[in-house]
Structure formats: structure tokens, C-alpha cells
Amino acid sequence: MSRELGAQLGDPEWLARLRGEAARLADELDWPNSYQSRPWKYYDARGIDLARYPAEQDEAIAVEAPDGVTVTTLGFAEGATAERLAGALGTAVAPGIDRFTALHYALLREAVIVDVPANAEPASPVRIRRTVGGQQFAAPHTVIVTGPNSRVTVVEEYSSDGADILAVPAAEVIPGPGSEVRYYVVHRWGPATRSFGYQRMLGAERDAAFQNLQLVLSGRVVKGQMESSLIGRGTGSELLGLAYGRGEEYVDFYTLQDHIGPDTRSDLLYKAALRDSARSVYYGLTRVGLGAKNADANQENRNLLLSKTARADSDPVLEILTSNVIRASHGATAGPVDEEQLFYLQTRGIPRPAAEAMLVWAFLEEVVSRVPDAALREELLGLLEAKVRGA
Numbered sequence: 001m002s003r004e005l006g007a008q009l010g011d012p013e014w015l016a017r018l019r020g021e022a023a024r025l026a027d028e029l030d031w032p033n034s035y036q037s038r039p040w041k042y043y044d045a046r047g048i049d050l051a052r053y054p055a056e057q058d059e060a061i062a063v064e065a066p067d068g069v070t071v072t073t074l075g076f077a078e079g080a081t082a083e084r085l086a087g088a089l090g091t092a093v094a095p096g097i098d099r100f101t102a103l104h105y106a107l108l109r110e111a112v113i114v115d116v117p118a119n120a121e122p123a124s125p126v127r128i129r130r131t132v133g134g135q136q137f138a139a140p141h142t143v144i145v146t147g148p149n150s151r152v153t154v155v156e157e158y159s160s161d162g163a164d165i166l167a168v169p170a171a172e173v174i175p176g177p178g179s180e181v182r183y184y185v186v187h188r189w190g191p192a193t194r195s196f197g198y199q200r201m202l203g204a205e206r207d208a209a210f211q212n213l214q215l216v217l218s219g220r221v222v223k224g225q226m227e228s229s230l231i232g233r234g235t236g237s238e239l240l241g242l243a244y245g246r247g248e249e250y251v252d253f254y255t256l257q258d259h260i261g262p263d264t265r266s267d268l269l270y271k272a273a274l275r276d277s278a279r280s281v282y283y284g285l286t287r288v289g290l291g292a293k294n295a296d297a298n299q300e301n302r303n304l305l306l307s308k309t310a311r312a313d314s315d316p317v318l319e320i321l322t323s324n325v326i327r328a329s330h331g332a333t334a335g336p337v338d339e340e341q342l343f344y345l346q347t348r349g350i351p352r353p354a355a356e357a358m359l360v361w362a363f364l365e366e367v368v369s370r371v372p373d374a375a376l377r378e379e380l381l382g383l384l385e386a387k388v389r390g391a
Contacts, residue, residue: 015089022095022105029099037098039254042281042313043223045100045196053137053166055107062129063112066122069152070115088113088143092172092200097225100196104139104168111141114154118147118176125153125376132160132167132193140169146179148205153182153373160190167195173212177205177232183212184371186383189219191247197224203235203264210236213371215380216243216251217387223252230257230264230292241270242367244387245278245310252281257299259292268299271367273360274310281312287319288328296326303334304363361388 011019031045065071095105114126132138144154158169167189175181181201189195201210216222228237243251257266272280282301303312314332337359345355364384371377 018090018095019106019108022102025096025102026099026106029102032098032100039225039283041283043221043250043252048166050103050137052164053135055137057109057138058132058134058136059138059140060131060133061110061112062127064127065114066124066126068117068120069122069126070113071126071128072113072115073110088145088172088174089141092174092202092229093170093198097198100168101170101198103137104141104170104198107137108139108141111143114142114144114152116144116146116150116152116179119149120147121151125155125373128154128156130156130158132158132165133163134161134165135163136165138165138167140167142169142171144171144173144181144183146174146176146181148176149178150176151180153184153376155184155186155376157186157188158195159188160193162190162192165190165193167193167197169195169197171197171199173199173201173210175201175203175205175208175210178207179205180209181211182372183210184376184380185212185214186380187214187216187219187222189222191218191220193219194221195219195223197222199224200227200229201237202229202231203237204229204231205235206232207234208232208236211238211240211370213240213242213367213380214253215368215384216241216245217383219249221250221252223250225254227256228258228266229260230266231260233261234263235261236265238266238370239268239270240367240370242364242384243272243280244364244384245272245280246275247278248276249278250281251279253283255282255284255299257284257286257297259286259288259295259297261291262293263295264292265296266298269302269367269370270300271302271304271363272312273304273306273364274312275306277307277309277311279311282332283315283317284330285317285319286328286330288322288325290321292322293324294326295322295328297328299330301332302363304360305334305336306360364388
């Protein structure tokens with residue numbers, strides 16, 4: 001199927017090689033399972049029947065870009081334009097991570113490339129809206145490449161209909177020296193969609209900065225692998241995640257803050273608020289390598305359980321290979337709304353349901369408050385409020 005797809009799309013030589021290698025890996029690799037892969041401890045993918053999901057893509061992509069930023073929705077037969085992708089595609093998210101990424105590249109149809117020139121600082125965000133419909137295997141791919149000393153915000157929204165969809169999104173972020181990328185992802189998948197996403201920021205250049213938000217509002221299963229590779233001196237990343245789950249929704253994130261170069265910094269805050277029988281899983285690894293002197297790393301995962309049947313599992317992990325660090329900390333909590341805080345609000349004349357709603361909102365709002373753009377922050381809070389009010 002992969003070879004026929006490549007012939008149909010007119011793959012250039014570099015993509016044909018990548019697609020062929022991915023197809024070979026997809027045949028050789030098994031589905032990740034909870035016994036052999038730590039990031040998959042709570043979700044065993046071996047029951048997935050790939051034959052149920054045709055690769056005939058039904059995906060609508062809408063893109064808005066400010067002046068000065070080149071955004072290409074790329075079918076791979078577009079000649080010279082496609083050659084820009086050859087040096088980036090598969091660089092940050094490799095096809096051999098597991099069978100999901102191998103299938104992603106083997107069945108890839110197109111990618112959205114955000115190309116930001118040096119010293120650019122667009123006033124408005126780049127917006128990418130992807131809508132997937134019908135039972136299928138979907139492989140959305142996004143590449144963000146920036147020139148030196150640029151600043152860009154990219155907002156990407158995924159949505160799907162009620163069909164049984166297997167989605168494997170991949171995002172590769174490659175910032176230039178002294179540049180800053182803010183990449184915010186909104187998950188509004190349909191009730192039968194299972195999404196297994198992969199994202200990596202490859203911080204090879206000095207003083208590059210990355211802020212990422214994963215806002216999960218719906219989906220049967222939303223599982224993501226989010227990595228920041230901090231290689232260049234002074235690179236930094238801030239990973240943010242927020243999920244509001246209800247029904248039997250399942251949200252599962254594996255994060256890696258990989259400090260490789262000196263003077264690197266990372267911060268992470270992932271939160272979930274869960275009703276009904278919803279479940280969240282978080283496994284995060286902060287790794288400080290031998291060459292990562294003066295690393296500053298923090299990792300927090302907080303979970304609010306709003307029913308007796310909601311469940312959260314949290315495993316923050318530190319792996320420190322050098323003693324010369326500024327900070328390396330982690331923490332995790334899971335529990336109901338604080339009774340003392342509820343009591344305090346009730347003594348001020350606030351009814352218990354309203355008091356609980358205030359505390360839940362304050363818990364959720366903390367993550368979105370880190371978005372520096374006030375208008376965008378209000379937009380994201382509006383989406384979150386609509387989900388909370390619909391519970």
C-alpha cells in the first residue's frame with residue numbers, strides 16, 4: 001500500500017527512500033505494549049486492527065498566515081517547493097520510534113510547513129485547522145522551521161466527526177538560533193477517535209526557546225509523546241498540558257525534557273480535571289546529561305478528581321547524570337477538590353456547587369494563564385469554558 005501511495009503522489013527520490021524505510025519498519029515492528037515499553041504502561045495498543053482503517057485520507061486543512069511567514073500545504077509532487085522539506089521531514093520525529101510513527105511516514109500524504117525567515121516577528125498567529133472525516137487512518141504532519149532571531153506563534157486545531165478514526169499526528173519543531181516558537185495544539189477529536197501523537201522540538205541552535213500547550217477537550221483516546229531536545233547552549237522549553245475529561249475519555253502523555261547542552265532550562269506543567277469515569281495518565285522524564293552543566297529543570301503534574309470513578313496515574317521521573325545543576329525538581333498530586341478551601345468559600349456565603357466550580361476553574365486557568373498573548377489566552381479559555389459548561 002505504501003509503495004502504491006508513493007507512486008500515486010509522485011514522491012521525489014528523498015521521500016521514496018523515507019517512505020520505503022518506514023514501510024519496512026511498519027512490517028517489522030509490533031504495536032507498543034504495556035509490558036515492554038514504559039511510556040505505554042497503561043495503554044496496550046496490541047488490540048488495534050489496522051485493516052479497519054483505510055488510508056484514503058479525508059482531511060480538510062485550512063491555514064491562515066500573517067505577512068512574512070510562508071506556510072505551504074504540501075502535496076509531495078510539487079517539485080522545487082518539496083525540496084525544502086527534504087532536510088526537515090523525519091529529522092525530529094523519526095519513523096523508527098515505534099510502529100505508529102513507521103505507519104505515519106509510510107502512509108503520509110501531505111505536510112503543512114511553517115517557514116519563518118530570520119528576524120521575523122509576525123503580529124498575529126499562524127493558524128492551522130485540520131478536520132478529519134470518515135473511518136480512516138490519518139497522518140497529519142506539521143513542520144515548523146524558523147530563521148535566526150525570529151518569533152512566531154502557531155495554533156493548530158484537530159477535529160473529527162463521529163467515525164472510528166485512528167489518527168497519528170506528528171509535529172517537528174526546528175527553531176533557529178535566538179528564535180522563539182510558541183506552538184499551541186487544541187484537540188477536539190470526535191467521540192470515537194483515537195489519536196496517538198508525536199511531537200519533538202529539536203533545539204540544536206544556541207538560545208532557542210519553545211513554548212508548547214496541549215489543550216485536550218475531547219476524544220476517545222488522546223495519547224501523546226512530547227519531547228524537547230535541548231542541545232544548543234542556552235536553549236529552553238516550556239511544556240504545558242491541560243485536559244478536561246468526562247465520560248470515559250482517556251488522556252495519556254509521555255514527556256521528555258532532555259538536557260544535553262550547557263545552560264539549558266525547561267519547565268513543565270501538565271494538569272487534568274476529570275469527571276465521571278474519565279482517566280488521565282502522565283509519565284514524564286527529565287534527563288540531565290553529562291554535558292548539561294547549569295541545567296535548570298522543573299516538572300509538575302497535577303490531577304483533580306471530580307468523581308469517585310475518575311482516575312489519574314502520574315509518574316514524574318528524574319535522571320541526573322551531572323552534579324552541576326541549578327535545579328532539577330519534580331512533583332505530582334491527584335485528589336478531589338480541597339475541603340478546607342470549599343469550607344472557606346462557603347463561610348463567605350458562596351453555595352457549595354458555586355464554590356467547587358470556582359476552585360475547578362482556578363485549577364484549570366493556571367495553565368492557560370502562561371500563554372503571553374492576552375487575546376489568544378482569552379480565546380483558549382473560552383474553548384475550555386465551553387467544555388466545562390457542557391459537562
